[in-house]
Amino acid sequence: MxxxxxxxxxxxxxxxxxxxxxxxxxxxxxxxxxxxxxxxxxxxxxxxxxxxxxxxxxxxxxxxxxxxxxxxxxxxxxxxxxxxxxxxxxxxxxxxxxxxxxxxxxxxxxxxxxxxxxxxxxxxxxxxxxxxxxxxxxxxLPCAAVTAWNALVEGGLKVGDTVLVQGTGGVSIFALQFAKLAGARVFVTSSSDTKLSRSIELGASAGLNYRTTPDWEKWARTQTGIGVDHVVEVGGAGTLERSIKAARTGGHIALIGVLTGNGTVNPLPILMKSIRLRGIFVGSRVMFEEMNRAITVGQLRxxxxxxxxxxxxxxxxxxxxxxxxxxxxxxxxxx
Ligand SMILES: NC(=O)c1ccc[n+]([C@@H]2O[C@H](COP(=O)([O-])OP(=O)(O)OC[C@H]3O[C@@H](n4cnc5c(N)ncnc54)[C@H](OP(=O)(O)O)[C@@H]3O)[C@@H](O)[C@H]2O)c1
The missing domain is CATH 3.90.180.10 (Medium-chain alcohol dehydrogenases, catalytic domain)
Structure with a gap:
């Protein structure tokens, strides 16, 4: 073979x-x-x-x-x-x-x-x-989808929550789809206006180009009034600080990727805002099975x-x- x-x-x-x-x-x-x-x-x-x-x-x-x-x-x-x-x-x-x-x-x-x-x-x-x-x-499904599932559903996603997804790669698009399936409102950042339009067709409420508007955390706060409930963090250095600002007090950041490399981050706002910062490493077989059940019920593609x-x-x-x-x-x- x-x-x-x-x-x-x-x-x-x-x-x-x-x-x-x-x-x-x-x-x-x-x-x-x-x-x-x-x-x-x-x-x-x-x-x-x-x-x-x-x-x-x-x-x-x-x-x-x-x-x-x-x-x-x-x-x-x-x-x-x-x-x-x-x-x-x-x-x-x-x-x-x-x-x-x-x-x-x-x-x-x-x-x-x-x-x-x-x-x-x-x-x-x-x-x-x-x-x-x-x-x-x-x-x-095995890596990107299970990671997005772990990030959001295991992260306590509820109907009516707000979710910010960074970029339009594998993990982020699954996160957008699961968030919509669960009845959440989704905001997307991308380097491409065309990709933002496609994200809106998939159900995102709004999108922002992070190349032309690098301070997207302000936009995320404006969209929600108080900051988002969940951030799907795939960027890493440079984006984590912005995610901490974009999250509401008591919000959740699923730390998934380091596309922009490693860096240092000021821990103070994490504790002052009581942010739940959760490292994610894909997920278990049980998570995969539960996710498949949701994919079947929602006929998600x-x-x-x-x-x-x-x-x-x-x-x-x-x-x-x-x-x-x-x-x-x-x-x-x-x-
Ligand atoms: N911890 C885990 O278990 C786990 C599991 C899977 C993936 N990951 C990590 O998560 C990241 C994404 O993985 P993937 O497989 O989904 O990758 P991918 O399909 O290649 O998606 C990457 C996308 O991220 C966006 N992006 C790049 N730089 C960005 C930035 N500075 N700010 C916001 N978005 C940015 C871009 O979207 P636009 O083109 O729209 O700008 C790019 O297309 C990688 O770092 C990967 O290693 C971790």
Missing amino acids: KAWIIDGGFGFENLKQAQRPDPKPGPGQIVVRVRAVSLNYRDLLVTKGVYNPKMPLPRIPCSDGAGEVLAIGDGVSRVKVGDRVAAIFHQRWLAGGITDIVGRSTLGGDLDGMLAEQVLLSEDGVVPVPEHLSFAEAAT PVIDRVFPFTEFPQALQHMESGAHFGKIVIDLTK
Whole structure:
């Protein structure tokens, strides 16, 4: 079977297509025939060696994929051959809070990832995918969607709340969709007016271009009068201070990404405003299952920006790096 590997060093120049033996499931294991994979910003960082410069190589990249169960080992009872499934991001984080051990079981990082025709997983490491979704749509869920779900729903989102999402990438667009599903009001920032228009079509109440109006925190406060209930923080240095100002007293910031890099932040306003600042690292299998239930009830459809064939994985990563995308980028393994 074919796979992409990062081999001999990091960087785009070390992405290679390889042939690997077809995996055979042992007791408690399953083989999934992967139909589609989606990209996350993390896959770009992993490829460049920024995410974990000590990651052992070769490594099959990408955490997110969906397909059907091709074979099962002895004792497997959670799935059967032919089931449509998606892999969970942390293979060992099934329920409850995250711990060191379960946190070190990530696909496409600690473990080989999903960018292969067939993958060997524990039967515990998958969830059934909503019936109304294609494999391409289902492949968008494991990292970005579960992260957005954890950020908002586990963060206490209520009907009528206000939510600020930064940018229009994978996590932020899922956050917008879940917030709308839950009956919240959503405000979006983006570097692109065209992307803001698309966000409004998806249900956002208003949008602001953070390139032309860098002090978007003032706008967020004006929109709501008191500041927003929840901020989906993907920016990092420079944006976190603004998010703290944009949040209402007693508000919640889900700290997800560091697109702009690391920095320092003044802790004083966090305590003076009693802001709940919560670090997010994707989510558990239970969160994924609860999210899938909501996706099914709401008949929610993930927003796919573009689908690339398997052979064009490096081009797909470059498309992500360009920042031109809106929502998710998918690799179709059947092409
Ligand atoms: N902690 C976790 O569990 C977790 C999980 C998933 C992702 N992440 C992190 O979250 C971030 C987003 O991931 P993703 O996969 O959604 O990435 P993505 O699809 O590549 O989206 C990135 C988008 O963020 C927006 N952006 C970039 N710089 C910004 C800034 N200074 N202020 C506001 N928005 C900005 C841009 O939107 P516009 O084009 O609209 O400007 C860009 O398209 C990354 O840092 C990633 O590593 C963390």
